[in-house]
Amino acid sequence: MALSSEPLNRAGNIERKEPYIGPGETLDSINNKITDIVFTAPRDTPRGWFLGFGIAFLLLMVFLYAVTDLLIRGVGVWGINIPVAWAWDIINFVWWIGIGHAGTLISAILLLFAQDWRNSINRFAEAMTLFAVACAGLFPILHLGRPWFFYWLIPYPNTFGMWPQFRSALTWDVFAISTYALISLLFWLIGLVPDFAKMRDTTKNSMLKFIFGIASLGWRGSAKHWNRYEIAYILLAGLSTPLVVSVHSIISLDFAISVVPGWNPTIFPPYFVAGAVFAGFAMVLLLVIPIRHFYGLQNYITMKHIDNMCKIMLATGLVVVYGYIVELYIALYSGVEVELALIQNRVFGIHATSFWALIFFNGLAIQPLWFKSVRRNLPAIFIISISISIGMWLERFVIIVNSLSTDYLPSSWAPFYPTIYDVALYVGTLGLFFTLLFLFIRTLPMINIFEMQMLQHKTATGSSVVDSGVGEQAMEKLGDRH
Amino acid sequence: MTTNENTGLNNLFNRMLTVGGIACIVGLIALVVLGFLNGFADVWRGYLTAYIFWWGLAMGCLAVLMIHHLSGGRWGFIMRRPLEAGAMVLVVMALAFVPIIVAVMTGNASLYEWLDAKKIAEDPLITYKVTTTGYLLPLNWTIRAVVVFALWIGLAYLLYSTSRAQDTAPDGNFTLANRMRTISGIGIPVYIVTMTMVGVDWYMSIDPHWFSAIYGVLFIVGQGLTTFACIIILLSMLTNHYPFSKVVDKNRLDEYGKLMLAFVVLWAYVNYGQYVIIWSGNIPEFTPWFVRRFAPGWQAITVILVLFHFALPFALLLSRLLKRNLRMLAAVAGLILLMRMLENFWIVAPEYTGIEFYGSSIVGMLVTYLAAFAFLGGLWCMGFAWFVRQQPVLPENDLRNDPRAMKGQVAHA
Numbered sequence: 001m002a003l004s005s006e007p008l009n010r011a012g013n014i015e016r017k018e019p020y021i022g023p024g025e026t027l028d029s030i031n032n033k034i035t036d037i038v039f040t041a042p043r044d045t046p047r048g049w050f051l052g053f054g055i056a057f058l059l060l061m062v063f064l065y066a067v068t069d070l071l072i073r074g075v076g077v078w079g080i081n082i083p084v085a086w087a088w089d090i091i092n093f094v095w096w097i098g099i100g101h102a103g104t105l106i107s108a109i110l111l112l113f114a115q116d117w118r119n120s121i122n123r124f125a126e127a128m129t130l131f132a133v134a135c136a137g138l139f140p141i142l143h144l145g146r147p148w149f150f151y152w153l154i155p156y157p158n159t160f161g162m163w164p165q166f167r168s169a170l171t172w173d174v175f176a177i178s179t180y181a182l183i184s185l186l187f188w189l190i191g192l193v194p195d196f197a198k199m200r201d202t203t204k205n206s207m208l209k210f211i212f213g214i215a216s217l218g219w220r221g222s223a224k225h226w227n228r229y230e231i232a233y234i235l236l237a238g239l240s241t242p243l244v245v246s247v248h249s250i251i252s253l254d255f256a257i258s259v260v261p262g263w264n265p266t267i268f269p270p271y272f273v274a275g276a277v278f279a280g281f282a283m284v285l286l287l288v289i290p291i292r293h294f295y296g297l298q299n300y301i302t303m304k305h306i307d308n309m310c311k312i313m314l315a316t317g318l319v320v321v322y323g324y325i326v327e328l329y330i331a332l333y334s335g336v337e338v339e340l341a342l343i344q345n346r347v348f349g350i351h352a353t354s355f356w357a358l359i360f361f362n363g364l365a366i367q368p369l370w371f372k373s374v375r376r377n378l379p380a381i382f383i384i385s386i387s388i389s390i391g392m393w394l395e396r397f398v399i400i401v402n403s404l405s406t407d408y409l410p411s412s413w414a415p416f417y418p419t420i421y422d423v424a425l426y427v428g429t430l431g432l433f434f435t436l437l438f439l440f441i442r443t444l445p446m447i448n449i450f451e452m453q454m455l456q457h458k459t460a461t462g463s464s465v466v467d468s469g470v471g472e473q474a475m476e477k478l479g480d481r482h
Numbered sequence: 483m484t485t486n487e488n489t490g491l492n493n494l495f496n497r498m499l500t501v502g503g504i505a506c507i508v509g510l511i512a513l514v515v516l517g518f519l520n521g522f523a524d525v526w527r528g529y530l531t532a533y534i535f536w537w538g539l540a541m542g543c544l545a546v547l548m549i550h551h552l553s554g555g556r557w558g559f560i561m562r563r564p565l566e567a568g569a570m571v572l573v574v575m576a577l578a579f580v581p582i583i584v585a586v587m588t589g590n591a592s593l594y595e596w597l598d599a600k601k602i603a604e605d606p607l608i609t610y611k612v613t614t615t616g617y618l619l620p621l622n623w624t625i626r627a628v629v630v631f632a633l634w635i636g637l638a639y640l641l642y643s644t645s646r647a648q649d650t651a652p653d654g655n656f657t658l659a660n661r662m663r664t665i666s667g668i669g670i671p672v673y674i675v676t677m678t679m680v681g682v683d684w685y686m687s688i689d690p691h692w693f694s695a696i697y698g699v700l701f702i703v704g705q706g707l708t709t710f711a712c713i714i715i716l717l718s719m720l721t722n723h724y725p726f727s728k729v730v731d732k733n734r735l736d737e738y739g740k741l742m743l744a745f746v747v748l749w750a751y752v753n754y755g756q757y758v759i760i761w762s763g764n765i766p767e768f769t770p771w772f773v774r775r776f777a778p779g780w781q782a783i784t785v786i787l788v789l790f791h792f793a794l795p796f797a798l799l800l801s802r803l804l805k806r807n808l809r810m811l812a813a814v815a816g817l818i819l820l821m822r823m824l825e826n827f828w829i830v831a832p833e834y835t836g837i838e839f840y841g842s843s844i845v846g847m848l849v850t851y852l853a854a855f856a857f858l859g860g861l862w863c864m865g866f867a868w869f870v871r872q873q874p875v876l877p878e879n880d881l882r883n884d885p886r887a888m889k890g891q892v893a894h895a
Binding site: 245249253256257259264265266267268269270318322325326327329330332333334335336370 | 607610611614615617667671674675678679682693694695696697698699751752755756758759760762763764765767
């Protein structure tokens, strides 16, 4: 269709949509810009990268120490007690898993909705998902007591007649998380294949050519390859979409099926999912803002991208705040003693500071996002994202520790205080996460090259300026049915 | 647009008025007759139960309209005027709520247990809710109902009138479109919070001993689903007439089908979540709600809902072929509407059949429910047909979403 596809009005004014790619980019410039980051000779690696990687690696050593000590001495090194038999370990588990959700949402749901703005951030967000899931998965295993027997959770035929208890939420977690990790990995790898081929064809280094050649699985970019690629990718997106919802729903059920007061509001599944996406987008922004600055990727990750992410963050944040309000409201309405005591403890009890901090970090701090000027102000967004990351951690603290420390039996109530090993393990997983992340941005194309090139092509020819559906298909009228 | 091209639509809306009028009268007569035959307690209960569907449809129209203003897109452009009219029907629904307010203010305990003076005195939970906190005092309850109706009608009217002003706005002026976006941005949180409260006030409190945090969300999701099913059915009637025949194509159908599928899944998700949490927790405060719905008679309805409110439509709507065929899509939407009707009954009526001293029977409830359904549905259709004719059936100046504008064909000045 040769007609202009911009929304023209009668006076001839044009409302231009802000494109998702900066000006002056060509197919070659995109390829070079992204591959150059990877192909930089080791001695030319930016100093900042070494600094970041070094800090992350140090923290990873803290992780090693914390785990080693835990394996030698047992979970008693943590601050957990009875009744607070879960604390930081499960808080961190839920926190990390939640962070992964933004990646899946960006890669799967935004793909199904044909949102062009996913193109420059999906690779990166998917990698973040994988690393976050890796960190998350460690916590329930380490909490097992005898982590070296973790494989007993997997249903496999064995001589001593062991079979997992399928009514246990722990077993559900095994399936939820391993499925999630597997599908996320496949999605990420399949998306990388055409880019691996591009790397193979771009590099002059024969060693790299060889490595990327193997990784690209013989990709030659024929029409047949693209056709199969598109089918596989959309199928995986379809498979991933339920995972965005199901993984965190299962995690909410870990709590909800226990009859601890404060763990079983029926709002839990959707409220957990919204919280996960909320925390995930905060983490994406925390990573994207410095990276686009240091690597000069402003043309690929535009302010429009950041604006969109802020909107999703605001929306999911409001859902989370709705969850807090509903929990309080329904408990007050119920008039049931246990529920009223729970609210009393949450709002005024021994861990009340965490609740009020949560309201501040997650509830109040996100309100400036209503304004476009804030959504375009990088320092403000960075601070808000940090606030959300803290807030979402506190949310799990409020749910887990507050509820457990004051359960049904007042004589068993006990407060929880973390030990240095709780902190070390948490900080250690941050080290693991950032170590993997720094390795990723140095060795793999962190932005999807071919999708950006397609976006550039679409933008240059004007077909992506309006919402999808202006193509020939859209003109296929209902009147055609005979 | 000549008068000739418009006759089709005019006839359609006229028919809607007539059918609505007849349904309204038949329903009213049936309600009165049933009242004398069966006792007026059932009539009140049936009325309150049927109110969920039709009031919910008007609320759903308001919510979907606000979502469209926020998200943009052509799916909403086509249906914007019907959605605006549907939201304005809230005025009619507010009037239809007056009898319930009167019943509450006069202490009609056949509607709500907590209006019974004896129970207020004896049942500690009811004492807490009515006397101690004053939450369910009839006056407080009424004030809240009046306030929420004022908020909803205010939102609906603001969007309706701004939309009308946009029709004649000077070209290239996006201020009105942006204003509607702002109204919707504020309106969505208002809608969600008030719906949650109203769910508790009007329906959860029928059994004052039970509570569930997701109750409001069940209503919100249900309203969305009812609205999308209705949009599809309405589309199947409108699409043969100008100007809808010019703007509706298979991609739009596909979008509506996907949105309906999303809500079918969402409905199953929130309901299943509630079920798993309550049933596995097995705590006396929560489980009675499901015990009642697994009782003989109700059990059959529960199973029907699982199969035909979720499983079958879900399986069918996965097909792209089906979503692009208006007749098949409308058939699925019809099934969903039927199930919505049954689900609304299932959400509320078991609370009444479960009451010890004066329990309604399922059949008694169902008959009055259907009569009230016809009465309120008649009112709804008449209100809709009236409001939808007050404005052009497609927005005239929506340059962001109008497909004709994108082809450079906006020429109907």
